[in-house]
Amino acid sequence: MQINLVSDTVTKPSYEMLQYMFNADVGDDVYKEDPTVNELEDRVAAIFGMEAGLFFPSGTMANQTAIKLHTQPSDQLIADKFAHIFHFEAGGVSFNSGVSCRLIEGKRGMITAEQVSAEINDPDFFHSPKTSLVCLENTTNLGGGACYEMEELEKIKEVCDEHGLKLHLDGARIWNALVAKRQNPKDFGKLFDTISVCFSKGLGAPVGSVLLGDKETIKRALRIRKVLGGAMRQSGYLAAGALYALENNIKLLTEDHRRAKELANVLKKKEWVAAVEPVETNILIFSLIPEYSDSVFIEKLKQKNISINAIGNRKLRMVTHLDYREVMHTYVLETLAKM
Template sequence: MIIDLRSDTVTKPSADMMEAMMSAQIGDDVYKEDPTINALETKVAEMFGKSHALFFPSGTMANQTALKLHTNPGEQVICDKYAHIYNYEGGGASFNSGISCNLLDGHRGMFTAEQVIEAINPPEFYHSPLTTLVEIENTTNKGGGACWDFNEILKIKDVCKANGLGFHLDGARLWNALVEKNETPKQYGEAFDTISVCLSKGLGCPIGSVLVGDETIMKNAMRIRKIFGGGMRQGGFLAAAGLFALENNIERLSKDHKKARELAEVLNHSNFVKVVEPVETNIVIFELNEKYTEKQFLELLFAKNIKIIGMGSNKLRLVTHSNYVENQHDSVLCFLKNL
């Protein structure tokens, strides 16, 4: 049996989730006649205290739609140098929206309100791109699942409001942050203009993300989704998985966090690791010392049917998730302890 710790995107639906999917009522969502998608969008919008929500096939498409809603070609978004929208969305910000990214040198993917203030281009200085949007990611993927300080988020919100900037949250793993920090969706709904949340990572759905916002910002979201090719017909089977996950799979994320901390503890006491980044949620990033190269270490794990990701420069990542069960966890811990 393969133990797959490459990402929480590798999860497969549980039997109960599959049952919910197969019993879903469906319709044509392009005509907004799929009752299950409509129910999912209503539920997520209400969770965040927003008036509108839209179901997407992927988090990347949801983020790219948000960027286009907030900006015009030639403008600029402020984000961290680790941001998913910059590093892992195929250059979509420039291709789809014609915008550039002003990259901040944050800590583990997180920056400060003061850094935002310094990064805003003077609106009257037409030689530089017009700053119109600030984007953050919580938890931070490349930052090792780190959670933002919500007080800092509120400070950035005030900066955005004072300067007429949009504020978007890439909340691909926001559910993990909410559980770990004991925060609520409505807190985030009040802080951000738009939020994208994934259903297909820690919540265990096979596909899907949702973008939320209020009526003014979301009025063209469906048109942009259409342009990107994201209109789905009888997608209620997929939305049913999302409804099931929201009702059953959020609190269990703490189990993934516990496993990640236990893995980090073993790695911290090993003789082949140089450093382990602090673990808050379900992502563990660590750097090897001279005992093994990245390639050698990955090969050692794969020989034991364990898959993780190499990040280059002898850094590696593993991610815990719902399909990483106790007996697999015990096997990985035992292997690492005896390596």
């Protein structure tokens, strides 16, 4: 029994999801003639109360398209120092949009309205880049699956409106946040100019994200997706996996969250653990005391068929997901307790 807790991206489609994908009604999505893709885009837009959606092969491409939509070369965006768009999108912010990042020291990947306001450049001071966009991430990846409170998001939106800034949400794990905080997705749709939502992590689909916005914005996004090479043909087979996930897998996220918290509770009791960060969703980040080596610890777990990863600064990460079953969970809990 191999147990992979490296990421929730390791999930594979279930037999039922694959059957649903095989039976998809498809067309040529480049001509917007794939009925399954169209259904997914419309359904996700409706869930968030936004006008339109566009299917992308990856969350990175969806985020990069959003940044391109809202900025001009030499502009600057504001984000937390842990932001996925900065750390894990291969420098696409500068390569695709010619934009720099003003990174803020937030708390567990989350920034406040007060911090955003303090970092907006004076638009009349032409020596500084023009601030044009704020990018938030929910849940936060390097922040350990932390979730924004709606009240803070509303305050950030007020700052953006006051200064004429656009607001984008990297919602790679937005489904986890919605379940954990019992929030209404339409409240997010009211606040953000664009939202990217992912289906290939905890929801278990093999591929795909949807970028949401108003009709005019998504019309412009269609051209940018083409420029980035993201136009696909019979992509309804992939969109069907996302539709199946919407119908069947969101409710299962509560189990991922429970298991992550139970893993944290075991680690908190071990004398070789220096710190365990708070767990809200499916990401668990912890660190060992200085006397213990991260690489040795990871190797010891590998010998017991358990894979986790290091994320830098002596931090280790476990991510629970759809394919991490209860029998695996019991084994990992017992293994950690005995170490």
